[in-house]
Amino acid sequence: MATYNLLLLPGDGIGPEVMAEVKRIIEFLNKKGPNRFTYDEGLVGGSCYDAHQVSITDETMEKAKAADAVIFGAVGGPKWDKVPYEARPEAGLLRLRKDLALYANLRPAVTYPALADASALKRELVEGLDIMILRELTGGVYFGEPKTITDLGNGQKRAVDTQVYDTYEIERISRVAFELARKRRNKVTSMEKHNVMKTGVLWKEVVQQTHDREFKDVTLEHQLADSGGMQLVKNPKQFDVIVTDNLFGDLLSDIAAMLTGSLGMLASASLGEVDPKTQKRKALYEPVHGSAPDIAGKGVANPIAMIASFGMALRYSFDMGKEADMIDQAIAATLGKGLRTGDIASAGMKTVGTEEMGSAIIEELEKLA
Numbered sequence: 001m002a003t004y005n006l007l008l009l010p011g012d013g014i015g016p017e018v019m020a021e022v023k024r025i026i027e028f029l030n031k032k033g034p035n036r037f038t039y040d041e042g043l044v045g046g047s048c049y050d051a052h053q054v055s056i057t058d059e060t061m062e063k064a065k066a067a068d069a070v071i072f073g074a075v076g077g078p079k080w081d082k083v084p085y086e087a088r089p090e091a092g093l094l095r096l097r098k099d100l101a102l103y104a105n106l107r108p109a110v111t112y113p114a115l116a117d118a119s120a121l122k123r124e125l126v127e128g129l130d131i132m133i134l135r136e137l138t139g140g141v142y143f144g145e146p147k148t149i150t151d152l153g154n155g156q157k158r159a160v161d162t163q164v165y166d167t168y169e170i171e172r173i174s175r176v177a178f179e180l181a182r183k184r185r186n187k188v189t190s191m192e193k194h195n196v197m198k199t200g201v202l203w204k205e206v207v208q209q210t211h212d213r214e215f216k217d218v219t220l221e222h223q224l225a226d227s228g229g230m231q232l233v234k235n236p237k238q239f240d241v242i243v244t245d246n247l248f249g250d251l252l253s254d255i256a257a258m259l260t261g262s263l264g265m266l267a268s269a270s271l272g273e274v275d276p277k278t279q280k281r282k283a284l285y286e287p288v289h290g291s292a293p294d295i296a297g298k299g300v301a302n303p304i305a306m307i308a309s310f311g312m313a314l315r316y317s318f319d320m321g322k323e324a325d326m327i328d329q330a331i332a333a334t335l336g337k338g339l340r341t342g343d344i345a346s347a348g349m350k351t352v353g354t355e356e357m358g359s360a361i362i363e364e365l366e367k368l369a
């Protein structure tokens with residue numbers, strides 16, 4: 001038996017509403033055992049700005065660093081459109097990612113059987129789909145220097161973004177990819193554009209070397225990111241783990257998301273380095289969706305993305321694969337019974353609110369326990 005300490009950061013809008021359902025799952029797990037979860041809560045985003053004029057406090061940052069995992073809701077909303085740029089709600093999330101050095105972003109795309117018709121693609125293409133997009137999150141063109149707009153003085157301006165990757169950055173993300181694949185279907189597809197980008201040349205080379213040195217048992221394929229995008233829509237089930245850089249990963253993970261249906265269903269994890277002293281990996285788990293101001297306060301948000309994100313915490317931070325599987329099964333069973341929140345509503349199904357969906361999932365968990 002172990003005790004794990006979580007930091008819950010519900011944030012703004014529907015964040016606190018969906019986080020409430022995670023708290024009930026934590027309660028369930030504490031009752032069931034063997035492990036025990038304790039948690040602290042903090043403010044982040046606009047609600048933190050209202051209280052402290054910053055989007056996250058140093059004190060909360062320290063708690064995030066000390067926690068075994070951070071569980072994050074969502075931030076932002078029109079109320080904070082006019083706050084200074086450095087204090088805008090998203091800055092809190094960016095600081096967490098940066099200060100915890102969360103370089104590996106895991107975005108699963110899973111089709112629940114009951115929702116296979118909600119996909120943008122035909123049922124047979126997505127039925128049983130279970131792929132993992134692994135996006136490098138702290139390097140590449142979003143952060144590379146120089147990053148400038150210069151006035152050329154002749155009525156023209158020049159904008160420059162720089163894509164930079166060092167060997168160690170590619171090595172560590174590919175290690176995560178191969179380790180994930182070993183626990184899944186043992187296949188990694190690396191995507192870059194070595195035909196037109198130097199970072200692509202190095203990316204391909206380092207992924208291959210890491211494979212040959214440490215992960216020969218895993219099948220490795222390379223695809224150019226553009227045709228990879230096509231393949232993702234044409235025949236998504238050919239993939240297991242896709243590993244790619246920050247920019248391509250941003251695009252490809254959004255494409256993969258739409259193979260499976262609503263934003264309210266999509267979970268994610270962001271992982272950092274393993275601390276050599278404690279052997280613990282820094283980690284933050286959050287739904288892909290934002291604070292959904294249009295439905296906030298109404299109790300109708302879909303809590304599944306948030307609950308599934310917590311399920312990822314069980315799997316990747318706490319080695320509780322069995323409990324993580326139970327959560328996935330409970331979600332599938334609840335959908336199978338015909339319960340739907342508004343975002344995934346369809347004819348003949350029962351539309352429920354956030355709390356009712358949470359209760360139904362816990363009911364299924366009780367059956368599985």
Ligand code: NAI
Pocket residue numbers: 014073074075076077078090093263264265286288289290291292293294295300301302303305341343
């Ligand atoms: P959004 O994801 O909040 O909402 C997009 C649409 O999806 C809305 O119609 C919303 O009602 C719906 N939706 C999202 N999550 C849902 C759920 N769990 N259940 C049911 N419906 C759901 O994205 P949007 O509207 O672009 O941004 C709203 C605010 O959220 C902005 O301030 C934005 O900056 C912020 N945002 C924050 C993110 C984060 O905290 N990681 C990520 C994306 C946006």
Ligand code: MG
Pocket residue numbers: 250254
């Ligand atoms: Mg995006």
